[in-house]
Amino acid sequence: xTVLVYLIPAALFLGVLGLGAFLWALKSDQFDDLDGAAHxxxxxxxxxxxxxxxxxxxxxxxxxxxxxxxxxRS
Amino acid sequence: xxEVTSASPPGADTPPSSTMPTADPGLFARxxxxxxxxxxxxxxxxHCPSCIPRxxxxxxxxxxxxxxxxNLSTRRLRLRWRGNADEAAALLEPVVEQGFRLAPFDPxxxxxxxxxxxxxxxxxxxxxxxxxxxxxxxxxxxxxxLVSDMGEATRGLLHWVSAxxxxxxxxxxxxxxxxxxxxxxxxGRLNMDVPISLAVLLTTAMSLFETxxxxxxxxxxxxxxxxxxxxxxxYLDMGVRGRVRSAAENLLALQARTAIVIEAHGxxxxxxxxxxxxxxxxxxxxxxxxxxxxxxxxxxxxxDTSLVTGESLPCPAGPGGExxxxxxxxxxxxxxxxxxxxxxxxxxxxxRLMDSAEQGRARYVRLADWAARIYAPxxxxxxxxxxxxxxxxxxxxxxxxxxxxVAVLIITCPCALGLAVPAVQVTAVARLLRRGVLxxxxxxxxxxxxxxxxxxxxxxxxxxxxxxxxxxxKIAPADLRLxxxxxxxxxxxxxxxxxxxxxxVPAATGEVREEPGMGLTAKLGGQxxxxxxRIWCGVSEAGASRATEMxxxxxxxxxxxxxxAFRDAPRADAGALNAxxxxxxxxxxxxxxxxxxxxxxxxxxxxxxxxxxDCRPADKIARLAELAAAGHKVLMVGDGLNDAPALAAAFVxxxxxxxxxxxxxxxxxxxQGDGLAPLAEAIRVxxxxxxxxxxxxxxxxxxxxxxVPLAVAGLVTPLIAAAAMSASSIVVTLNALRLNVLQRGRxx
Numbered sequence: 001x002t003v004l005v006y007l008i009p010a011a012l013f014l015g016v017l018g019l020g021a022f023l024w025a026l027k028s029d030q031f032d033d034l035d036g037a038a039h040x041x042x043x044x045x046x047x048x049x050x051x052x053x054x055x056x057x058x059x060x061x062x063x064x065x066x067x068x069x070x071x072x073r074s
Numbered sequence: 075x076x077e078v079t080s081a082s083p084p085g086a087d088t089p090p091s092s093t094m095p096t097a098d099p100g101l102f103a104r105x106x107x108x109x110x111x112x113x114x115x116x117x118x119x120x121h122c123p124s125c126i127p128r129x130x131x132x133x134x135x136x137x138x139x140x141x142x143x144x145n146l147s148t149r150r151l152r153l154r155w156r157g158n159a160d161e162a163a164a165l166l167e168p169v170v171e172q173g174f175r176l177a178p179f180d181p182x183x184x185x186x187x188x189x190x191x192x193x194x195x196x197x198x199x200x201x202x203x204x205x206x207x208x209x210x211x212x213x214x215x216x217x218x219x220l221v222s223d224m225g226e227a228t229r230g231l232l233h234w235v236s237a238x239x240x241x242x243x244x245x246x247x248x249x250x251x252x253x254x255x256x257x258x259x260x261x262g263r264l265n266m267d268v269p270i271s272l273a274v275l276l277t278t279a280m281s282l283f284e285t286x287x288x289x290x291x292x293x294x295x296x297x298x299x300x301x302x303x304x305x306x307x308x309y310l311d312m313g314v315r316g317r318v319r320s321a322a323e324n325l326l327a328l329q330a331r332t333a334i335v336i337e338a339h340g341x342x343x344x345x346x347x348x349x350x351x352x353x354x355x356x357x358x359x360x361x362x363x364x365x366x367x368x369x370x371x372x373x374x375x376x377x378d379t380s381l382v383t384g385e386s387l388p389c390p391a392g393p394g395g396e397x398x399x400x401x402x403x404x405x406x407x408x409x410x411x412x413x414x415x416x417x418x419x420x421x422x423x424x425x426r427l428m429d430s431a432e433q434g435r436a437r438y439v440r441l442a443d444w445a446a447r448i449y450a451p452x453x454x455x456x457x458x459x460x461x462x463x464x465x466x467x468x469x470x471x472x473x474x475x476x477x478x479x480v481a482v483l484i485i486t487c488p489c490a491l492g493l494a495v496p497a498v499q500v501t502a503v504a505r506l507l508r509r510g511v512l513x514x515x516x517x518x519x520x521x522x523x524x525x526x527x528x529x530x531x532x533x534x535x536x537x538x539x540x541x542x543x544x545x546x547x548k549i550a551p552a553d554l555r556l557x558x559x560x561x562x563x564x565x566x567x568x569x570x571x572x573x574x575x576x577x578x579v580p581a582a583t584g585e586v587r588e589e590p591g592m593g594l595t596a597k598l599g600g601q602x603x604x605x606x607x608r609i610w611c612g613v614s615e616a617g618a619s620r621a622t623e624m625x626x627x628x629x630x631x632x633x634x635x636x637x638x639a640f641r642d643a644p645r646a647d648a649g650a651l652n653a654x655x656x657x658x659x660x661x662x663x664x665x666x667x668x669x670x671x672x673x674x675x676x677x678x679x680x681x682x683x684x685x686x687x688d689c690r691p692a693d694k695i696a697r698l699a700e701l702a703a704a705g706h707k708v709l710m711v712g713d714g715l716n717d718a719p720a721l722a723a724a725f726v727x728x729x730x731x732x733x734x735x736x737x738x739x740x741x742x743x744x745x746q747g748d749g750l751a752p753l754a755e756a757i758r759v760x761x762x763x764x765x766x767x768x769x770x771x772x773x774x775x776x777x778x779x780x781x782v783p784l785a786v787a788g789l790v791t792p793l794i795a796a797a798a799m800s801a802s803s804i805v806v807t808l809n810a811l812r813l814n815v816l817q818r819g820r821x822x
Binding site (some may be wrong): 004008011012015016018019022023026031032033034035036038039040043067 | 126207
């Protein structure tokens with residue numbers, strides 16, 4: 001049973017890798033438009049470039065914006 | 075009127091609405107710190123994926139554009155460019171030329187906390203899924219060890235690894251539930267998240283204790299799986315609500331208003347209506363909605379007040395006359411002096427009335443919370459009794475009595491209960507969304523299932539809220555075509571009605587001139603043709619008083635004048651809907667702000683016996699209160715500003731998509747499209763889903779009736795708990811999905 005000592009960590013490592021990949025995809029806005037993403041792969045290259053990764057400066061600017069949760073307007 | 079050319083995108087079948095203000099998108103752009111400007115727009119007619127490269131391609135070719143990204147799910151376009159905010163309109167020109175209708179999105183509505191919450195849930199879901207999968211993997215090994223020769227040391231190792239995965243995962247992925255449970259307890263209430271949180275926390279704590287002891291009863295797999303299943307339900311719920319919400323926000327964005335201010339030296343400038351001050355002069359073109367409350371300073375026109383008062387006939391207005399925001403200027407340009415802003419406006423008064431009406435409304439307890447109120451105490455008493463029973467009567471050690479008690483908590487599984495309601499509602503709301511019904515409020519669907527009476531507004535709700543030609547069959551086709559060829563030059567609602575009735579007609583060859591407030595004239599083959607009001611066409615006043623109709627006359631030299639009569643016609647399916655409601659014994663009331671003659675006529679046409687005319691907003695609320703006092707749960711359907719308080723006061727409310735934005739905000743359900751038929755579908759689906767929810771509750775109850783005695787008897791092992799839990803969750807979810815395949819009943 002000593003094989004467990006490195007098999008379990010190996011299995012967990014692979015699992016964590018998958019989880020990390022998912023969280024990365026979520027963070028880089030890949031789950032924002034699931035309908036559109038399904039079709040974008042069919043367009044010719046150059047028609048629609050991938051979304052530009054936001055630079056850190058953008059993110060800071062974004063965070064500074066006033067939070068608009070005062071009134072539920074929907 | 076623009077011809078629809080072959081270059082326009084599919085779906086550009088509806089003509090541009092004359093009432094939509096041409097808002098300057100630049101007013102809604104916002105400058106970012108790095109010198110770029112950003113703007114979000116709603117693309118109203120974005121229907122197919124092939125529109126994405128056409129829009130993005132057109133924009134990315136423009137100098138200065140940094141980013142142009144279409145989101146097909148939300149139908150929004152995000153544009154970022156280097157330069158000033160006011161360049162937006164010029165940048166967007168190539169997209170508008172392709173036939174796409176764009177409406178700038180108010181940045182205040184955008185980026186609701188909702189999007190952040192969706193991401194948090196998705197992250198929690200990923201973590202819970204990872205933990206559930208891996209813990210289950212280890213648990214299968216442990217279960218295998220039950221029949222083979224697994225040593226205690228190996229089992230202990232597997233349990234410790236499980237604990238290592240489960241503890242952080244539960245701490246992280248359980249937060250959405252813990253937070254909501256704590257909030258509910260602080261407010262002195264019980265919701266479904268309280269028993270869920272208790273079950274997860276107790277299970278985890280006891281499993282950790284058992285792991286330390288080296289015992290066999292470790293339930294980490296059950297705890298993580300419970301979280302995983304519940305998070306799936308919650309995420310789906312959030313997802314479909316998010317879609318409904320963004321659709322509702324898009325509708326509001328289409329009404330984003332700007333006003334044209336006339337400055338001291340006569341210069342005209344567009345500004346957002348929020349920036350208007352008392353005393354400003356505002357220009358309102360014919361066919362536009364009045365953006366503010368004010369007094370007419372110059373100009374003479376006819377005003378359609380249907381969205382504000384429910385009155386279906388336009389009324390004349392001249393200098394000095396008072397005019398309200400939301401009314402439609404029909405025939406001639408006006409200059410208005412702003413007389414009230416903020417708290418002083420009619421809109422603010424309506425909002426105050428709405429607030430007090432809403433406070434009077436009884437708090438509705440959602441089904442899931444109602445179930446939690448019964449479920450949580452029962453289960454907790456049961457677990458406690460089990461503990462005491464084993465200690466006192468069987469004389470077991472307290473540790474093992476406690477383990478049995480926790481097994482009861484686990485096996486009663488709030489999982490099935492926690493999924494029972496969201497699974498059905500997600501399915502129902504998504505199905506209604508496809509039919510163009512936006513169920514906005516979280517408990518709107520549940521309340522809709524309870525209704526036993528319906529109250530309608532008239533103008534704009536049962537009727538189209540725009541004039542339609544009613545005597546088309548008495549007019550010679552040649553006259554109708556002639557009138558339409560003149561009418562297509564005008565934006566006046568009556569002219570547009572003529573054009574709609576005649577079908578596609580080439581524009582008149584000669585020059586067509588429009589005299590505001592009077593009519594149109596054209597020279598055709600040396601003859602002067604006129605289309606306009608009685609005076610413009612020189613028709614005698616004899617026999618003129620037709621109170622419920624609007625009219626136009628067509629005159630040509632040496633020919634008798636032709637009369638075109640118009641009325642605010644009922645929606646095509648209003649009759650069918652009323653018949654459907656009658657067949658289900660839902661009494662219908664008509665509450666209108668219009669004159670008795672017009673209301674009586676429509677009520678007769680649709681077979682509504684109970685009608686009330688000349689209702690002010692307060693009268694509508696009073697009437698609803700009477701119905702509520704008689705024990706009725708009323709669905710209010712209305713569109714106007716004057717309906718908003720009634721919408722807020724009713725048990726549940728609905729409004730068409732063209733409704734005033736305050737009414738849309740108040741309504742629980744929004745009906746998209748031209749018809750009322752989706753309302754019947756919504757009522758049907760609401761009742762169906764209530765039945766399914768109750769079914770799911772009884773399934774969960776039946777499952778508990780079998781499993782709980784086993785648990786109390788101390789016969790439940792972690793293996794049985796895990797199997798029973800997944801089985802009950804899957805059964806409940808499958809039952810919920812039945813909503814999609816259940817035979818669609820006949821609705822109008």
